[in-house]
Amino acid sequence: MAEGINESFAKVLQRWTTHNNRRAENMNNRLQLGIAGLAIVAITLHLWLRFGMTIDGDVAGVAIRDFPLLIALVLGGVPLVWNLLVKLFRAEFGSDLLAGISIVTGVLLGEYLAATIVVLMLSGGEALESYAVRSASSVLRALANRMPAIAIRQVGDTTEEIPLDEIAIGDTVLILPHKVCPVDATVVSGRGTMDESYLTGEPYRMSKTPGSLVLSGAINGDSALVVRADKRAVDSRYAKIMEVMESSQQNRPKIRRLGDQLGAFYTPLAVLIGVAAWVASGDPVRFLSVMVVATPCPLLIAIPVAILGAISLSARRSIIIRDPSVLEQVDRCKTMIFDKTGTLTYGRPKLVEQLVDPNQDAARVLTLVASLERYSKHPLAEAIVSAAAQSETSSSDTLLSVSEISEPPGAGLRGIVDGHEMQITSRKKLLAKGGGWAERLPEQSGGLECVILIDGEYAATYRLRDSPRSEGHSFVDHLDDRHGVNRVILLSGDRTSEVQYLGEQVGITECLGDQSPEDKLRFVTEQTKAAKTVFVGDGINDAPALMAATVGIAFGQNSDVTTEAAGVVILDSSLARVDELMHISRRMRRIALQSAVGGMTLSVIGMLIASAGYLPPVAGAIAQEAIDVVAVLNALRVAWAPKSLTDF
Incomplete structure (x- = not known):
């Protein structure tokens, strides 16, 4: 009992800590947004008073037109400088620290406009960064919003709506068509299908009959089902998914930005010269002269401009960048992990x-099988009916009459088609009966198959597969040579045999099947500790892994949860778009480095001239502005589309 109390207390403490951390993050983000807004208003008022009203008076030696800037510097600059001082005491030398020195230097020099612009850059950048981090929390909100708040409990001949957390084990629950299943349960009555792809990764609707298991979070098909609750809502599969998601959010890898890496070298160098x-x-x-020239605008402006250019170019290629930091990382990742369904297939x-x-006619068998399968709820039935419709010798117009249909749970499909007794079953069930x-x-x-018996005699074996993407093999082959990806892994919730078969088709040797969301999260987390990783997926079951990877790429818009969890969403589901993203990243990083390192080199030259006394503060500010213009103009090239963005 004491152990249970301690566990409950630990959970309460963890939730309280998480809540407080989130509240602090939200408050900090609102503060940064407020400072950025104040800086914009102050700069606008200053320019209006200076050029629109042409007011030249002063109060206590301070020009009237500078008062809005002073207000912004006091209310916004002081908190920023204080935070930067805290970083200084922690020996964290980033580019933002030099920006803080620039703010102070600008105030001491009377360069209030320049100091306020630096305040705007700092606060705006932090607000954007906070937004990217907060997107992880929106995944949990999307998960929570997906589940119904109430359930329909059936008692005798009556039904009642109850809160989800009041469902008890053994309760009978009615699931209406197209509604989300609230708990893990067993079907009591009704026949239909459910979409469980969010968890299993299977691309099919799974047939449900009395005795079938249903999973919380699955979407019901066209028929109402009555189920018996096997677990409470808090213990069901969907709740476990949320726990896994929260865990992956708390352990999300920390990415050191390009500007911080360069600033760690540039900042102490500038201070040392000064x-x-x-x-x-x-x-x-x-x-003061050295600090004015040292203002890290190539880092604070040129790199963000390059990133924005890459975001713009990506959007024109149907690639939505949700977390800008992935642009600095994706082409430097050494391990690429794919989900199977919807990504490589x-x-x-x-x-x-x-x-x-040999004793059977293939066209006749296909017609008989399709005639029976059109009445089945089995996930593969549609594929067989579709094949018959596309066949030159068999079509939907020639399907035959069917009678005495039977599809008991787990026993295959039986029926009478045009006077012939048909049975469609699996190899395993057929061999279990014996009889040679x-x-x-x-x-x-490898893959999926079904065995067909006609009038008790073996007639055919049908093999079905989710087709690999046509570009899959060539894409996988080029990753090592062209992008330095030395490990490619196929990680899926599908059957291991099907996963291995697909791996053979696309050239992947490291294949893992039958993976739950927890398994995927655990595996991706371990791989990310060893090397930077890219995870490519498209289902809710992929969301924890998308968050745990260095870079998460989601295909399509099938799930709000998936797109919220990913750093990148590829609308036009194609491996070619993944390659384009990697090339955009590489090109962005190269041009950003040109702008930043080139700008810093010119700034260092300027600092040396200023330290020798040949560049006074005002001239230094002008020289720095010229350097900034060159760096930013070069960074703008990122938005220009090159002739080609793929190389496979």
């Missing part, structure tokens, strides 16, 4: 092979 100039000359103005199963007994069937069946291979 202090050396002051000490050598005995003139503090030399320090098209997510649509097809009949790919018909192994027909093994000698008549073809050799087993």
Whole structure:
């Protein structure tokens, strides 16, 4: 009992801590947005008073037109500088620290406009960064919003609506068509299908009959089902998914931004040059001159401009960048992990092979099977009916009459078609009956299959697969040579045999099947600790792994949860778009480095000139502006589309 109390207390404490952390993050984000807004208003008023009203008066030696800037610097600049001082005491030397020194230097020099612009850049950048981080919390909200708030409990001949948390084990629950299943349960009455792809990764609707298990979060099909609750809502599969998601959010990898990496070197160098100039000359103005020239605008402006250009170019290629930091990371990742369904495959199963007994006519068998399958709720039935419709010798117009249909749970499909007794079952169930069937069946291979008996005699074996994308093999092959990806892994909730078969088709040797969302999260987390990772998926079951990877890429817009969890959403589901993203990232990083390093090099030259006393503060500010213009103009090139963005 004491152990249970301690566990409950730990959970309460964890939730309280998480809540407080989120509240602090939200408050900080609102503060940054407020400071950015105040800076914009102050700059606008200053320019209006300076050029629109042409007011030249002053109060206590301060020009009237500078008062809005002073207000912004006091209310916005002081908190920012204080936070940067805290970083200084922690020995965290980023580019933002030098920006803080620039704010102070600008105030001391009377360059209030320049100081306020730096305040705007700092606060606006932090607000955007906070937005990217907060997107993880929106995943949990999307998950929570997906579940119904109430359930319909059936008591005798009556029904009642109750809150979800009041469902008890053994309660009978009615699930209406197209509604979300509230708990893990067993079907009591009704026949239909459910979409469980969010959890299993299977691209099919799963048939449900009395005795079938249903999972919380699954979407019901066209028929109402009555189920018996096997677990409470808080213990059901969907609740576990949310727990996994929250865990992956708390352990999301920390990414060190390009500007911070460069700033860690540039900031102490600039301060060292400034202090050396002051000490050598005995003139503090030399320090101020160096700091003005050292303002890290190539880092604070050129890199964000390059990132915005890459975001714009990506959007024109149907690639939505939700977290800008992925642009700095995706082309530097060494491990790429794929979900199977909908990423390396098209997510649509097809009949790919018909192994027909020599004594049977293939077209006739297909017509008989399709005639029966059109009444089935089995997930593969649609593929067989579709194959018959596309066949030259069999079509939906030639399907035959069916009677005495039977599809008991787990026993396959039976029926009378045009006077013939038909049975569609699995290899495993047929062999379990004995009778020497093994000698008549073809050799087993990977993928899905069904065995057809006509009038008690073996007629055919049909093999069905979710077709691999046509560009899959060439894409996988080029990752190592062209992008430095030395490990490609296929990680799926599908059957292991099907996963391995697909791996053979696309050239992936490291394949793991039958993976739950927890398994995926655990695996991706371990791989991310060893090397930077990219995870590509398209279902809710992929969301935890998308968040745990260095870069998460979601295909399509099938799930709000998935797109919220991913750093990148590819609307036009194609591996070519993934390649384009990697090339956009590489090109953005190259141009951003050109702008930042080139700008910093020119700034260092300017700092050395200023330290020698040949560049006073005003001239230094002008020189820095010229450097900024060059760096920003170069960064703008990122938005220009090159001739080609793919190389496979």
